[in-house]
Structures are given as C-alpha cells and as structure tokens.
Amino acid sequence: IAGITQAPTSQILAAGRRMTLRCTQDMRHNAMYWYRQDLGLGLRLIHYSNTAGTTGKGEVPDGYSVSRANTDDFPLTLASAVPSQTSVYFCASSDSRGAGTDTQYFGPGTRLTVL
Amino acid sequence: GQNIDQPTEMTATEGAIVQINCTYQTSGFNGLFWYQQHAGEAPTFLSYNVLDGLEEKGRFSSFLSRSKGYSYLLLKELQMKDSASYLCAVLDSNYQLIWGAGTKLIIKP
Numbered sequence: 009i010a011g012i013t014q015a016p017t018s019q020i021l022a023a024g025r026r027m028t029l030r031c032t033q034d035m036r037h038n039a040m041y042w043y044r045q046d047l048g049l050g051l052r053l054i055h056y057s058n059t060a061g062t063t064g065k066g067e068v069p070d071g072y073s074v075s076r077a078n079t080d081d082f083p084l085t086l087a088s089a090v091p092s093q094t095s096v097y098f099c100a101s102s103d104s105r106g107a108g109t110d111t112q113y114f115g116p117g118t119r120l121t122v123l
Numbered sequence: 124g125q126n127i128d129q130p131t132e133m134t135a136t137e138g139a140i141v142q143i144n145c146t147y148q149t150s151g152f153n154g155l156f157w158y159q160q161h162a163g164e165a166p167t168f169l170s171y172n173v174l175d176g177l178e179e180k181g182r183f184s185s186f187l188s189r190s191k192g193y194s195y196l197l198l199k200e201l202q203m204k205d206s207a208s209y210l211c212a213v214l215d216s217n218y219q220l221i222w223g224a225g226t227k228l229i230i231k232p
Contacts, residue, residue, distance in 0.1 A: 050222030
C-alpha cells in the first residue's frame with residue numbers, strides 16, 4: 009500500500025441500508041478526515057480525527073459516524089442511507105492538525121449512489 | 124460565516140498564462156492552499172502560502188495578500204494536461220480547512 013486507499017471504488021445502495029466506507033493510510037499520519045464532494049459545492053468536512061482514539065464532528069456530520077481504533081484506519085459508516093447522501097466521498101490524512109503546513113493528502117474517493 | 128470565492132470556470136489557450144483568483148472571509152487565518160483536481164480523481168496538493176508574497180514552483184506560482192483576503196494561482200506555459208479544477212482552501216483559526224467550490228480550467232489548443 010502506498011499513500012491512502014479507499015474501498016469500495018463505487019457503490020449503489022438502496023435507501024435505508026447500512027454502509028461502511030473504508031479508508032487506510034500507510035504514512036503514519038496522525039490526523040485523518042472524511043469529506044463529501046458535490047457538484048458546485050466545495051469539499052465539506054464530515055468527521056475528522058486528530059489522533060488514534062479521538063474523533064470530531066465537521067461541517068456535515070448528521071447521518072454519519074466514524075471510529076479511529078488505530079493510526080491507519082478510519083472507516084465512515086452510514087447507519088441508514090438516504091438519497092441526499094449520494095456523493096463522492098474522499099478520505100484524507102495529514103501529519104498533524106494544528107501545526108505546520110497541515111497539508112492534506114487524499115485517497116482516490118468512493119462514488120456512492122443511494123436510490 | 125466563512126466564505127471562499129473563486130470563478131466557476133475559465134478558458135485559456137495552450138502555451139499561454141492564466142491567473143485564477145481566490146478571495147476569502149474566514150474566522151482566522153493559518154494559511155492558504157491550492158489543490159489541483161483532474162476530473163474523476165482526488166485533489167492533489169499544489170501550494171501553501173502563509174506569508175504575503177509570491178511563491179514560485181516551476182510553471183505554477185501562488186500569491187497571497189492577507190490584508191486583502193486574496194490569493195491567486197498563476198499557471199505559465201499552459202499544457203493540455205493542466206485542464207483540471209483548481210481548489211482554493213483556507214486553514215481557519217480552528218485549523219479546519221475551508222474549501223472553495225473550485226475553478227474548472229479548460230485549455231484549448
């Protein structure tokens with residue numbers, strides 16, 4: 009693995025179903041993030057984690073949950089998917105949050121369609 | 124509220140120079156980033172400015188004026204592969220990145 013990987017690449021999901029988007033990084037970055045990207049809008053932060061064992065809410069957290077059991081993995085769960093959650097989801101990581109340049113590096117994204 | 128403004132779309136000619144502007148109003152400022160995003164791909168880091176002035180990196184340069192809440196990305200000697208969206212993002216006082224909607228740059232031969 010090099011950088012950040014996300015799975016699945018794309019998914020079509022029935023409304024009401026539970027779904028977990030996976031994200032793994034091998035850069036030993038402390039901070040990780042989940043964004044959604046919708047046409048005409050900027051990237052919007054869903055949840056973040058400053059370090060393993062801690063998580064925080066971003067701009068649009070409703071309907072999503074995350075966990076950070078270790079440094080490498082940061083899964084995003086939709087408990088009961090709704091059509092408004094149709095989007096492209098990006099996972100990102102940075103060496104630190106709140107210090108230095110805080111440059112974020114992104115995974116390839118997951119395209120999710122909720123019908 | 125927090126706001127990042129950049130043009131929705133720009134068109135330029137191969138070999139030419141283009142300037143993409145970004146204005147921002149945020150709660151605090153801890154730096155400004157530019158990212159490139161090709162269609163269907165992830166954003167990739169281009170530049171970071173925290174002090175006023177111009178940062179040059181090959182064909183790409185980024186300028187910042189904190190007093191004016193303004194930045195631009197300058198792309199020289201445009202190539203077809205530069206066709207992409209360019210995202211401006213500001214690190215606010217909580218060290219959260221606030222993103223603009225992006226500028227789609229179309230390069231014509």
